[in-house]
Amino acid sequence: MNFLIANKLWLIVIGALAGVMLGLGVEIWKLKSDVKEAKAGLAQAQKELAIKEANLQISAANLSECNLRIDLQNAKFEALEAKKQDAIKEAKQAKARFEKLAAPAKDAQCQEKLKFYEDAASVAAKAFKGLR
Known part of the structure; x- marks a missing residue:
């Protein structure tokens, strides 16, 4: 009878150990599954981070x-502004030159009128040359 009790006791111990091992196996299987999911999530997060970094660059x-x-x-605007200032300066100088010319009277001689128009053309040519 002792033999049967000892065998039952050993069967209970072995059954308990098998149950513990089965439980641990299930836990390990769950952990492996969790690790796989975590690796997949990490890979996805790394892809998203790489995409965001590329977009930032x-x-x-x-x-x-x-x-x-x-x-x-x-x-270019500054260069145009400088040219504009030069043009304004040249226009003022040309205006001053034209104002210095004395317009001939209506009854002036032909030579006086010719002299006036030659001087005006000369002043205009200088003003135009200064704008280039």
């Missing part, structure tokens, strides 16, 4: 290009 490059184009356009 593209945006930075676009911003840099836009700033360069704006700087170039501003330089």
Whole structure:
């Protein structure tokens, strides 16, 4: 009888150990599944991060290009502004030269009128030459 009790006891111990091992196996299987899911999530997160970094670099490059184009356009505007100031200066000088010319009277001689128009043409030519 002792033998049967000992065998039953060993069967209970072995059954308990088998149950524990089965439970641990199930837990390990669940952990493996969780690890796989975590790896897949990490891979997806890494892809998303790489895409976001690429988009950020593209945006930075676009911003840099836009700033360069704006700087170039501003330089062109400044060059035009300088030419505008020169043109205004030349126009004032030409106006002053024309005002210095004495207009001939209506009954002036032909030589006086010719002299006036020659001087006016000369002043105009100098003014035009200064605008170039």
